[in-house]
Amino acid sequence: MPNAGVPMTQVVMAYLDHLSVERGTARNTLESYARDLRRYADHLARAEVTDFRRVTEAEVAAFGAALREGDDEHPPLAVSSAARALVAVRGLHRFAHLEGITDEDPAREVRPPTAGRRLPKALPVDDVLRLLNMPAAAGKGGERALRDRALLELLYSTGARISEAVGLDLDDVDSGERTVLLDGKGGKQRLVPIGKPALAALDAYLVRARPALVGRGRGSAALFLNARGSRLSRQSAWQVLKTNAERAGISASVSPHTLRHSFATHLLEGGADVRVVQELLGHASVTTTQVYTLVTVNTLREIYAHAHPRALG
Structure with a gap:
């Protein structure tokens, strides 16, 4: 040395x-x-x-x-x-x-602080449905409303991260197979199903809004475009979610992952296996996904406490 x-x-x-x-x-x-x-x-x-x-x-x-x-x-x-x-x-x-730069590893025994397990915040199904309908209900219509509705529907239908959604290109959506190819963390791709309502919203956006938007730019292959015909940014997509949540009167705190958390929680409440949800979310470890099972257990506990005559006895 x-x-x-x-x-x-x-x-x-x-x-x-x-x-x-x-x-x-x-x-x-x-x-x-x-x-x-x-x-x-x-x-x-x-x-x-x-x-x-x-x-x-x-x-x-x-x-x-x-x-x-x-x-x-x-x-x-x-x-x-x-x-x-x-x-x-x-x-x-x-x-x-x-790499041989140092003879010892001085950080080997220093442990990171452990945080208490925070439960993801999921919206009730009724709140999600109201949120998804909000772009059209706002009364403005037009290209932006069609795009925003398609974006929100896709986020909830696939469990995609906002960064994954705005990273989509046109050929990443297969309407015939009803699948979407997402680029996840670390460049790992995953193929996820997409529901009929989301596909219908995407079709309306692609037919009635995107052609006008792409005409203002340089022919971007991006699925979601901004008013200048360029790829929609992550920040703008997050603002779409935040704005429509406020319009829908959703009082719960809304984060960029709100629809992703709701997607996972509602699947598990509907009986989906945790490992299937793990694959859909693109989690490397099932341990990450299992935090959502705590949400559903807490929900069941609340229902039990209010409904069972001997729950509080």
Whole structure:
């Protein structure tokens, strides 16, 4: 090893390249890791650690504490965000050790904080139906209403993430087979079924709205287009969901994943096997999907408490 030391930035760049090229890590995850590792670099700089090989377990643990408590430069993070940042740091040090950059892995014994299991928020079926009908009910009609209705129907019918929906091209939807090809996290594709109401909404949009929209742009192959004929952005699609939820009078907190959570919960309540839902959602592990079973159990418990004459006895 040369005596000049190994700069933090050099190792971080190599690690992010490794995640992108060899692991196929999603862009959003890479951006989050880059932010977390910049914060880690600031922490080490304030501790006057300039050689990455000289990082000790104590410094990694101190960074973990600073994530939760905050410091002079950064506010404290929520448990989930602090855990993600420490995961990024642990991955960085593991990579550096395996690549022979460092002799030891100082982060190996430093554990991320564990957050309490948060239950996904799903809307009742009636609220979902009101939300799906809202673009047409708003009375404005036109290209945007047809597009928004098709987008919302597709999100609920397939359980797609918003980023997956806006990433669709025209040939990703097979109306004959009633399937949609989604590009998930890490570049993993999955084929999911789509229901007849969603297909009908898509057909109305494709026939009566998209031709006018695409004419304003440069012939984009994207399924969902904005007013300029370009691919609809993730932020704009999220705004479509938020705006129509407000118009529908939905008081529950609505997130970009609201229809995805509702899709999973309603499937399980309808008797779907958790592993089938896992495949539909594109979860790598069934453990991630099983959190939705807690939602359905809680619903059953509430119904039991109100309906059974001896439930509260």
